[in-house]
Amino acid sequence: MNFIESFGGMALALLGAALAAALACVGSAKGTGIAGEAGAGLVSEDPSKSGKVMILQVIPGTQGLYGFVIFFLAYLKISGAGTAIDVAHGLQIVSACLPIAIGGLLSAIAQGKVAAASVNILAKKPDDWSKGMIMCIVVEFYAILCLLASFLMLNAINF
Amino acid sequence: MAIVKMKKLRLMAVRSARDELLRELLRRGCVEVSEPAELQDEAFSSLLRRENGELMAARSQQQALQNALSILGRYAPAKSALLSPKPEVAGEKLLDEETFRLALDTAESLRESSDRIRRIGAEESRLRSTIESLRPWAALDLPLECAETRSCAVTLGAMPLRADPAKAEEALTAAAEEAELFPVSADKSQRYLLLLSRKEQTNDALDALRAFGFAPLAFAGMSGTAQENIDRAESELRALAEEKTACEQAIVDRAGERDALKLACDAAETRIGLAETEDRLCGTESVVLLQGWMPAERENELKEVFERFGCAWETEDPPEEEYPEVPVQLKNNKFTNALNMVTNMYSLPAYGTVDPNPLMAPFFILFFGLMMADMGYGLIMIAAAIVAMAKMKPEGGSRVFCQLLLYGGIATFAMGALTGGFFSDIPYQIVHLLNPNSTWPGLWHLFSPETDSTMVLYGSMVLGVLHLNTGMAVSFVQKWKAGNKGDAIFEEGSLWVILVGAILFALDLLLVHSQVLHVIALAVLILGAAALLFGAGRHAKGFGKVTAAFGCIYNTATGWFGDVLSYSRIMALMLAGGVVGKVFNTVAVMPAQNSGVNVFTVLAFLIIFLLGHAMNFALNLLGCYVHDLRLQCLEFFGKFYVDGGKPFRPLRYSGNYVKAK
Numbered sequence: 001m002n003f004i005e006s007f008g009g010m011a012l013a014l015l016g017a018a019l020a021a022a023l024a025c026v027g028s029a030k031g032t033g034i035a036g037e038a039g040a041g042l043v044s045e046d047p048s049k050s051g052k053v054m055i056l057q058v059i060p061g062t063q064g065l066y067g068f069v070i071f072f073l074a075y076l077k078i079s080g081a082g083t084a085i086d087v088a089h090g091l092q093i094v095s096a097c098l099p100i101a102i103g104g105l106l107s108a109i110a111q112g113k114v115a116a117a118s119v120n121i122l123a124k125k126p127d128d129w130s131k132g133m134i135m136c137i138v139v140e141f142y143a144i145l146c147l148l149a150s151f152l153m154l155n156a157i158n159f
Numbered sequence: 160m161a162i163v164k165m166k167k168l169r170l171m172a173v174r175s176a177r178d179e180l181l182r183e184l185l186r187r188g189c190v191e192v193s194e195p196a197e198l199q200d201e202a203f204s205s206l207l208r209r210e211n212g213e214l215m216a217a218r219s220q221q222q223a224l225q226n227a228l229s230i231l232g233r234y235a236p237a238k239s240a241l242l243s244p245k246p247e248v249a250g251e252k253l254l255d256e257e258t259f260r261l262a263l264d265t266a267e268s269l270r271e272s273s274d275r276i277r278r279i280g281a282e283e284s285r286l287r288s289t290i291e292s293l294r295p296w297a298a299l300d301l302p303l304e305c306a307e308t309r310s311c312a313v314t315l316g317a318m319p320l321r322a323d324p325a326k327a328e329e330a331l332t333a334a335a336e337e338a339e340l341f342p343v344s345a346d347k348s349q350r351y352l353l354l355l356s357r358k359e360q361t362n363d364a365l366d367a368l369r370a371f372g373f374a375p376l377a378f379a380g381m382s383g384t385a386q387e388n389i390d391r392a393e394s395e396l397r398a399l400a401e402e403k404t405a406c407e408q409a410i411v412d413r414a415g416e417r418d419a420l421k422l423a424c425d426a427a428e429t430r431i432g433l434a435e436t437e438d439r440l441c442g443t444e445s446v447v448l449l450q451g452w453m454p455a456e457r458e459n460e461l462k463e464v465f466e467r468f469g470c471a472w473e474t475e476d477p478p479e480e481e482y483p484e485v486p487v488q489l490k491n492n493k494f495t496n497a498l499n500m501v502t503n504m505y506s507l508p509a510y511g512t513v514d515p516n517p518l519m520a521p522f523f524i525l526f527f528g529l530m531m532a533d534m535g536y537g538l539i540m541i542a543a544a545i546v547a548m549a550k551m552k553p554e555g556g557s558r559v560f561c562q563l564l565l566y567g568g569i570a571t572f573a574m575g576a577l578t579g580g581f582f583s584d585i586p587y588q589i590v591h592l593l594n595p596n597s598t599w600p601g602l603w604h605l606f607s608p609e610t611d612s613t614m615v616l617y618g619s620m621v622l623g624v625l626h627l628n629t630g631m632a633v634s635f636v637q638k639w640k641a642g643n644k645g646d647a648i649f650e651e652g653s654l655w656v657i658l659v660g661a662i663l664f665a666l667d668l669l670l671v672h673s674q675v676l677h678v679i680a681l682a683v684l685i686l687g688a689a690a691l692l693f694g695a696g697r698h699a700k701g702f703g704k705v706t707a708a709f710g711c712i713y714n715t716a717t718g719w720f721g722d723v724l725s726y727s728r729i730m731a732l733m734l735a736g737g738v739v740g741k742v743f744n745t746v747a748v749m750p751a752q753n754s755g756v757n758v759f760t761v762l763a764f765l766i767i768f769l770l771g772h773a774m775n776f777a778l779n780l781l782g783c784y785v786h787d788l789r790l791q792c793l794e795f796f797g798k799f800y801v802d803g804g805k806p807f808r809p810l811r812y813s814g815n816y817v818k819a820k
Binding site for chain 1: 609612728732734738778782785786788789
């Protein structure tokens with residue numbers, strides 16, 4: 001019990017930061033992976049579209065970035081506080097990190113699927129590919145909301 | 160600033176003047192020819208017959224030219240200068256037969272070269288696979304056509320490497336005593352063998368060897384040894400390669416005609432338009448009948464043309480029941496024109512309704528600025544728009560895009576100045592890096608999304624209420640003008656009464672705290688709600704009144720709640736862009752903070768700063784545009800917009816590659 005009280009807070013806080021970065025990055029890796037697979041198929045037919053395919057592929061990559069942003073802010077908070085983080089504050093940081101961790105993970109995968117479908121638009125109706133991009137950005141908004149939720153909560157935590 | 164007034168045109172011309180007249184209309188570019196209504200009338204249709212344009216021919220010519228351009232693009236890619244304006248040509252040049260025919264010849268010869276290259280490719284791969292299959296037999300000095308001698312059969316075949324040759328030979332001797340296997344060569348998976356056997360024993364020998372995976376191979380139609388065949392194929396390959404280079408060179412030599420092809424492409428497109436128009440004409444032996452639409456403001460100009468060609472013609476304002484048929488063109492000034500991009504993407508307004516652009520423009524640009532809100536990003540957008548407009552001299556869609564970028568950039572800069580954002584917080588970071596003891600709080604700001612996020616959130620929703628009410632005001636005016644005054648009062652008016660009541664209520668709760676105000680606010684609210692309910696039940700009968708009233712409460716409450724909350728995205732995007740930028744800035748100055756300002760840390764700063772902000776900028780640009788679009792198309796348009804207008808497509812020069820004058 002004593003051990004948890006002296007070290008648990010820090011561990012929990014780090015766990016939160018780790019989850020924010022790791023889960024959101026896993027989501028982005030999956031999302032860009034799905035879009036990349038579809039894109040590679042198109043590029044093998046028509047290499048001149050690789051630029052546009054790349055844009056579609058990187059769109060689901062932003063969740064990883066958002067996760068990293070929250071990781072970084074949490075990390076700054078933790079390193080600012082030193083070892084004096086108690087369990088309550090540790091739990092607060094974990095909770096604050098959860099929105100972008102979970103939201104980033106799932107939204108990136110969903111967005112990857114939309115991006116993969118948009119590769120079809122690019123293949124069949126190249127002039128309308130920007131509409132596919134717009135569909136991807138619609139999913140992006142929920143990742144942004146998760147980022148904000150995490151950010152606002154983190155900001156509200158004071159040691 | 161509005162939807163252009165159209166007039167219905169009916170015209171008769173003598174047949175001999177037909178082509179000249181159509182060309183003149185093409186040059187003016189202001190008449191859209193529609194299907195003639197007379198053909199549906201039986202009395203007329205027995206007299207009239209349809210004209211025939213050469214639509215199919217024009218389409219296939221256009222296809223051929225487009226194809227030729229893409230062939231040129233493949234073999235002789237042009238390094239086109241980015242942002243160069245389209246060349247200007249005279250309209251007559253587009254219709255010039257001689258130039259067009261020359262371009263078609265060029266296209267044909269390009270097609271031939273490209274087809275030949277494709278056939279050569281197929282031939283090459285056939286030869287290569289022949290060589291591959293002959294390679295194992297190169298050491299064999301027996302002609303391939305030699306399958307037998309007087310008493311012996313010669314069989315070539317392959318056996319998997321894993322089969323034991325000694326055992327195979329044993330089995331062979333057992334089955335056919337005088338048969339013999341000669342190894343020719345081997346590769347990674349197969350042993351290539353020659354089997355000599357007496358003719359009558361050949362089948363036995365093969366049966367015995369089949370157990371070891373021996374498969375006979377045949378080279379039909381080849382004469383001479385394998386090596387001779389390989390040499391022959393290789394020399395053919397060399398000849399083909401030479402021919403291919405020659406064909407490619409022939410294509411490259413024609414690269415100079417690219418501009419002529421582009422011109423011809425537009426010419427073909429113009430011909431398609433002309434042919435489609437001709438298809439919609441009808442006439443008798445000596446007279447041609449044309450029906451269509453033209454902007455009312457160009458009537459005087461066209462009158463002169465029609466009289467010159469000796470036409471009989473009349474125009475009329477479309478009656479209201481024909482409004483769905485009338486094509487729609489929007490006419491806007493420099494400022495509101497930028498919003499055409501949004502309107503065109505959604506759907507044009509129906510004829511006889513309101514052009515949303517002037518109403519939408521201030522909101523769209525303000526919202527965009529609020530969402531981006533960064534002086535640095537704003538400056539980049541302004542610069543990009545100005546450079547593009549100066550260099551490309553864009554027309555149509557791309558011009559509208561540049562205008563939108565420019566106004567969006569100005570708004571972004573202005574809002575950035577209010578929120579103190581310049582590439583997020585880079586001035587603050589740099590000042591504190593150079594002087595860690597500095598107490599400078601950063602750029603001046605009226606409000607900051609990070610510290611005043613609640614205020615910004617409420618502000619966004621207030622803007623939303625304003626935006627939605629503008630839409631409702633338009634709807635109110637439209638209904639009033641159309642004579643549906645009751646609808647206007649009960650549907651929009653009652654909501655305004657409720658809104659006033661809500662504002663009074665909020666004033667009472669938050670600021671004034673007076674009993675009198677409280678009562679007045681409640682009274683106004685109840686009055687508004689009663690009017691709304693009465694309005695909803697007005698057209699229903701019996702019990703329907705009750706369900707209509709409940710439906711109305713539900714729809715109004717949830718609808719408004721959702722609509723207003725939706726504007727919170729303004730705050731969300733404003734904050735998100737700032738936060739992401741700030742984190743990049745923090746990471747970028749970190750090396751310099753830890754190990755002092757030197758060449759490497761400055762380099763690291765620049766790389767992280769540029770990459771990070773490039774990404775944040777691109778994402779924000781797209782995100783803010785899409786979400787602004789959504790607020791306009793879903794929330795705002797939902798309040799008043801009637802879509803479904805058919806775009807006005809007059810007969811005019813096509814301008815994909817050149818600008819015809």
